[in-house]
Amino acid sequence: MGIFEKAFLKSLWVFHLATGSCNNCDIEILDCLTPRHDIERFGMLLTGSIKHADVLMVTGAVNRQCIPRIKRVYEQMPKPRLVVAIGECALSRGVFMQSYNCPMPLDHVIPVDVYIPGCPPRPEAIMAGLLKLIERRKTNHARDGRDA
């Protein structure tokens, strides 16, 4: 593991993209920042700009209006880029599977590294998912995020 990788994994900056979610997953992501869970102790920070982000956290049942926007955001991300799908909607569209406005799940739009199930996932689950992502990169089992 080179020096870049070491530094990278200790300071993952996270960008949060809501693509038609019901707010629950988004609140749980914010909850990770607050005193009880405090995700910043792992070096993670919610960033306001996609151009500063290492991890893209996507919530919500991807709807028709969002699909081109998700692709655009993903293209603007600096490499290496990692994608985390949060919540049942982003994984499989959940209860919105039959909706006319939600044509495909997230991993048909962009490649996804970690799936965190739950409706909504608890903050602990979100943290566990992100830590798993770090762990997998350390052991070279993850996609390197430089493709596509």
Add this chain to the structure above:
Amino acid sequence: MAKTIIPIGPYHPLQEEPEFFILTVEGETVVDIDLRIGYNHRGIEKLCEGQTYDQVTFVVERVCGICSTSHPFAYTQAVEDILSIEAPPRAQYIRTIIAEGERLHSHLLWLGLAGHFLGYNTIFMWAWKLREEILDVMEILSGNRNNYAMFKVGGVLRDIKKEDIPSVLKKIDSIVPTLEKLRSAVMDDPVLHARTKGIGVLSREAAIDYCAVGPTARASGIARDVRKNSPYGAYDQVDWNMIVTENGDVFDKVLVRISEMFESIKILKACLTRLPGGEIDCLVKEIPPGEGIGHIEAPRGECFHYVRSDGTNRPARHKIRAPTFMNLPTFRETVIGGKIPDAAITLAAIDPCYCCTERMAVRNLKGRKLYTGEDLIRLSQEKTDQIKAEMGR
């Protein structure tokens, strides 16, 4: 002076209903606001028509994560209206308990975000830390943190265990001192007064014209609360006060919400101590053709559901009107004429869960200037710092 257009939105991570604001500004003053809604459309009303009555309860729970009780509550009331039945008293009390717990956590969530927009991150952290305690209470009562899944047509799905009640009451009591501290921190701070008093005023007449609902209307002096005006659940059996203030500015909206939290605690404690015995649901056989309405007071205002049945096991039409839909147009009254640093808090004041930090951009028509949402919040926070410095605090 050249006019500048500020697009805000459309994807706000914490928005109840995603929307897109177009602010037109002249220098520092907002001269026009336009808004588009309809983003994040998931086709829930259509989806409900394809589900059975019992499944719809869970679909409407996912309309909004913060109001995950209000929508099933209104929906079950609408179906019970078709059936002309009422849930048993114990179920009514349990529904009231869950709804008030939701109001508590929703108002705390809003208070935290409002504090963040004003540059008081301490309030954000305090309020969200306190909110965790309420989520714990909800977890004890329902087994879930956010989507409680407590509702069904004709009653509730889970009972509240007798042995849980003392620990829940203790937990609620432990919230009160911190909430008092939070209230005095907000009420006694001259900087917060300077930032919120007289900002984003919605007059009583304008509130009536725009059909504002919920805390937005009550802050403007309209004494309208579904819980009082057309009582449902157990609200007519416990003692509580409707909070109404006169000025309609951002400060009053904060005041209404903070005072409502204390009323919610009052209702919660009364319901938990006087929880009647008996069944928690009643038998529902066939739903006859007909139509029914259900309306309840969600944390943000009146939430309205209309269901039409054609005698099958699925609704023929399901119409949802969320409170923010009524409150959004009031922006024309409150934001226009204000300054850009005040826009963030004024837009947040109706509680659309305005947390669009990363999806907001200020763009000069000539393409020279680019502010992001962060810049807007920074401007707002800088103004607070400036007032702090002037006051010597």
